[in-house]
Amino acid sequence: MTKSAVSIFFTLTIIASLIGQNDFNLTLLSNPDDPCQTGFNDVWGFQHSNGIEYAVLGSRCGISIYDLSDPSQPVLIHEVPGASGVWRDMKSRGDRIYIVADQGNFGIQVVNMISADSIVDWTYHPVFNGSQTLQKAHNLYIDDLGFLYIAGGNINNGGVVIFDLNQSDSLPPIVGNGPSLYAHDVYVNEARSMMVTSDIYNGVFTLHSLDRSSIPIDVEVLSNQETGTFFTHNTWTSSDGNTVFTTDERNRARVESYDISDPDEIRFLGEYAPATNLSHNIIPHNVHVKGDHLIISYYSEGIKVVDVSQPDIPVEIGSHDTHAASSGFSGAWGAFPFFSSDLILGSDMTHGLFVFQPDYSAQVGYLRGQIMDQEKNTIDSALVRIYAIDSSYQFSRNGGQFGIGLVDQTTVSANNQRSAGNLVLVRISRTGYETKDTIINFIPGSTLNHNFILNASFLPVELIDFSVNNINCENKITWTVGAEINHSHFELQTSRNGMDFFTLANIDPEENHANVYSFIDENISELNYYRLKQVDLDGSYEFSRVITQSSHCKKELEISVYPNPVIDFLKIESPQRIKSISILNNTGKIVLRNIQDPTSVNVENLIPGIYFLNLETEENTEIIRFFKTS
Secondary structure (H helix, E strand, O other), X not given: OXXXXXXXXXXXXXXXXXXXXXXXXXXXXXXXXXXXOOOEEEEEEEEOOOOOEEEEEEEOOEEEEEEOOOOOOOEEEEEEEOOOOOOEEEEEEOOEEEEEEOOOOOEEEEXXXXXXXXEEEEEEOOEEOOOXXXXXXXXXXXXXXXXXXXXXXXXXXXXXXXXXXXXXXXXXXXXXXXXXXXXXXXXXXXXXXXXXXXXXXXXXXXXEEEEOOOOOOEEEEEEEEEOOOOOEEEEEEOOOOOEEEEEEOOOOOXXXXXXXXXXXXXXXXXXXXXXXXXXXXXXXXXXXXXXXXXXXXXXXXXXXXXXXXXXXXXXXXXXXXXOXXXXXXXXXXXXXXXXXXXXXXXEEOOOEEEEEEEOOXXXXXXXXXXXXXXXXXXXXXXXXXXXXXXXXXXXXXXXXXXXXXXXXXXXOOHHHOOOOOOEEEEEEEOOOEOOEEEEEEOOOOOEEEOOEEEOEOOOOXXXXXXXXXXXXXXXXXXXXXXXXXXXXXXXXXXXXXXXXXXXXXXXXXXXXXXOEEEEEEOOOOXXXXXXXXXXXXXXXXXXXXXXXXXOOOOHHHHOEEEOOOEOOEEEEEOOOOEXXXXXXXXXXXXXXOOOOOOOXXXXXXXXXXXXXXXXEEOOOEEEEEEEEOO
């Protein structure tokens, strides 16, 4: 090893040791106790006409309203009971708070804070088309013109229903509706007069034109777009209306950005995920946009602040973890960033309300460029990784182009105990090429353009073709090779995220003919990555390029768990033999294990709340969320 190689290796070792979950640029001001104690869900905030900012915290008990005159010591001033349940959403207009819940029959609950010390409280059940009564809903949104949008309710088949608060702020009439298709969330893009729905079970967000100039409101579908893991949970757009940001509520999903300036040509721009914990099943929940920043509640990862001034390169500039869990559906549920004071509210499913002071001034340095081989051919799917305290990565695409950013490291040093610099190691790697390490100085507030040339490394065996096709919900991987002198065997490897590979099969040459190999992968997900490890007789080896295959088969949905919510017995139907079952509560603690009957689980003695069913089958492990009611 050369002296320079030793130096780079030593630098990489030292820097890699610093990488880890770290609270920075998001100062915790308070985390008050709440009488409900547990089962918290969403959070919202509003500024009263008296000038005071208030936090509204949802829980299984109802809502709690906190006076934030002193954000370091919030004062609980009101508790408003509501339908008992774990899914609740709140929005505000003027001095009124509007609430919906996924359980019960409260319809839309209206809380009128006439003054800071008094509340008038209504519940009501508006009639839809003279036949159906709104009893519950999953989400709501209020636009700038005073229209209220209900999503995921028990009317219009769960599609959006629009109410007019201008005609009545306590009992508004219905003045329009979206398609009769379940919408998990709804947002109105004011800059484009456009309604955006998160159609979670179809795995798309849908853009609708919105004509609010007359009643009834006219809504028409413009286009829709699949999101990364086909489980679109929520959306929010940039202030200019040209970019939409999405979350998929799935393990290892990303927060994604799309250009919607032309609804007929929606373009994927970029994606964000916390790089500190990607080996775990981390899940994004909700994203909101304030200025050039995303504020994200990221379950086990806490609250994240992400700079999107260059929306194709989202960069984390602030973070605070609210919960000790490292994966799964526990931790931060919601976030609210829209106070004029810049305070950020967070809600944690176990620990309730959090009040933060963000530092939006932290700047980002960017590195853009192109990755090519020695013949100047572009290279897609190369991994570009920054090794720093706030480690991050990206892949090259669209003609070898890449873009990656790094927050000013002097703002990220762990507990302010060490000084971090912006001179960091950047590693470029791709199967079939030699890895390149380069020290780059990221200058906060600036963009450095730099191209990288990778030298090819040749496989011991010539790989003529390597491809994958989906046939009847199975992936057939096929490869053709040339001469096989000194060839021992192939290891066919697969990955769910493109980074962590495991061996799917070992394939010896005598089992095949005419130098053509194939393998059927039956246990597939929505997106699978494959690569070959070719091993010589002397033990040396080389990897092929990575190929991918997407599928809409969603085999994991073949496992059926019902009823949900459940009172006493949870029924499970699975085409695969179930090896073991356990149940975890929303803090990750196992509350039932060694369940004898894998088809009918007695949950009668569990207290009402949110739980997770951990099913281990012969092929994989499934985690399914359910709600226990009384």
